[in-house]
Amino acid sequence: MTTASRGRIDKRQSILTAAFTVFARRGYAEACVKEIAEEAGVAKPTVYNHLNDKENLFRHAIEAAADEVMAANLEVVERLREPGDDLRAALEDVAHRLAQVCCGERSRSLRRLTYGQVARFPELIELVQARTSDKVAEALADRLARFSLAGRLRSCDPAVASGQLLALLTGPLENRSHLGTRKVPATEVRAVSDAAVDTFLRAYAAG
Amino acid sequence: MTTASRGRIDKRQSILTAAFTVFARRGYAEACVKEIAEEAGVAKPTVYNHLNDKENLFRHAIEAAADEVMAANLEVVERLREPGDDLRAALEDVAHRLAQVCCGERSRSLRRLTYGQVARFPELIELVQARTSDKVAEALADRLARFSLAGRLRSCDPAVASGQLLALLTGPLENRSHLGTRKVPATEVRAVSDAAVDTFLRAYAAG
Numbered sequence: 001m002t003t004a005s006r007g008r009i010d011k012r013q014s015i016l017t018a019a020f021t022v023f024a025r026r027g028y029a030e031a032c033v034k035e036i037a038e039e040a041g042v043a044k045p046t047v048y049n050h051l052n053d054k055e056n057l058f059r060h061a062i063e064a065a066a067d068e069v070m071a072a073n074l075e076v077v078e079r080l081r082e083p084g085d086d087l088r089a090a091l092e093d094v095a096h097r098l099a100q101v102c103c104g105e106r107s108r109s110l111r112r113l114t115y116g117q118v119a120r121f122p123e124l125i126e127l128v129q130a131r132t133s134d135k136v137a138e139a140l141a142d143r144l145a146r147f148s149l150a151g152r153l154r155s156c157d158p159a160v161a162s163g164q165l166l167a168l169l170t171g172p173l174e175n176r177s178h179l180g181t182r183k184v185p186a187t188e189v190r191a192v193s194d195a196a197v198d199t200f201l202r203a204y205a206a207g
Numbered sequence: 208m209t210t211a212s213r214g215r216i217d218k219r220q221s222i223l224t225a226a227f228t229v230f231a232r233r234g235y236a237e238a239c240v241k242e243i244a245e246e247a248g249v250a251k252p253t254v255y256n257h258l259n260d261k262e263n264l265f266r267h268a269i270e271a272a273a274d275e276v277m278a279a280n281l282e283v284v285e286r287l288r289e290p291g292d293d294l295r296a297a298l299e300d301v302a303h304r305l306a307q308v309c310c311g312e313r314s315r316s317l318r319r320l321t322y323g324q325v326a327r328f329p330e331l332i333e334l335v336q337a338r339t340s341d342k343v344a345e346a347l348a349d350r351l352a353r354f355s356l357a358g359r360l361r362s363c364d365p366a367v368a369s370g371q372l373l374a375l376l377t378g379p380l381e382n383r384s385h386l387g388t389r390k391v392p393a394t395e396v397r398a399v400s401d402a403a404v405d406t407f408l409r410a411y412a413a414g
Contacts, residue, residue, distance in 0.1 A: 118322060175336065181332055202409060203409035
């Protein structure tokens with residue numbers, strides 16, 4: 001890749017990051033391209049040059065943010081490749097980190113913005129869901145399948161088990177965050193993730 | 208109550224039901240008071256007379272729909288007062304009925320409309336959540352507390368157990384319904400609710 005095309009990709013990325021920040025701050029209707037250009041430190045025509053119009057900017061900013069949340073979640077699940085001897089401790093660590101991503105500013109803004117624009121951008125719900133919850137559920141199912149095969153969890157459908165562990169985690173957190181509009185205190189995040197793992201292991205521990 | 212005030216309440220109720228139907232059909236922005244009046248079979252000034260303006264109409268229509276969903280859910284949970292000898296069968300029945308309410312047209316429209324208007328009506332999320340998920344979680348916790356005391360479930364925090372059973376139920380359904388934008392097939396609803404009860408009982412069955 002040439003330095004010029006690398007530079008172009010970096011600029012596009014920084015415009016998308018700035019756009020997401022401004023959409024999260026103002027909401028879709030109130031956000032304007034001028035503020036996005038200022039946030040990205042580029043001229044307004046540069047934004048149009050890269051991303052046409054506000055709708056296109058929104059779509060791509062949401063997509064980029066979903067990719068970041070997905071990467072953060074997948075990195076957490078990767079920790080289960082080397083769980084060590086204490087499976088409970090490993091699951092508690094991973095569940096707590098996933099809960100923190102879920103309650104983090106970026107993830108909450110992503111949900112708030114996507115839900116809030118469901119009428120205008122109905123296709124974004126599926127895109128965000130495919131990249132965030134579906135991808136992490138799949139990755140987690142892979143790890144649980146290995147534990148099950150190794151006799152560290154009972155024999156089970158790993159996709160169901162993975163979906164349930166994530167539901168035990170995110171359900172109570174979504175309730176407490178009022179769909180991303182309230183920040184959940186750290187002690188509550190920890191209590192929810194520990195309770196999720198406890199129930200999960202009671203249901204799925206080997207024999 | 209006089210016949211006149213009874214009639215006034217009935218008329219208000221039918222305007223709210225019509226308003227919810229039209230908002231669900233068109234979305235907030237596209238819905239108009241003229242169509243709501245037609246749907247309710249009243250004159251347009253009658254709508255304004257009862258409910259001022261479109262914002263007020265929306266707020267009260269959402270509130271009334273949340274009350275209906277809440278009533279439907281509470282009626283289902285009530286069935287656990289007389290669970291009979293087979294606790295698993297009773298929980299499966301109740302879980303399946305709750306899942307059906309959750310996937311029903313009214314409940315899905317309620318979520319879609321509330322999420323979609325979070326920027327304009329942020330207070331509605333808490334109102335809807337308080338009346339639907341919080342109320343049903345409380346009622347379910349009461350029933351689980353009794354089962355725990357009677358030795359039919361292990362000793363547990365009934366609020367946590369109730370929140371987890373509901374999370375096991377609604378998490379996978381929300382995923383499959385893409386936040387209320389897709390209708391979930393009946394076989395999937397049944398599979399999710401049976402899996403939820405199975406995991407719940409593995410985690411919470413008495414010793």
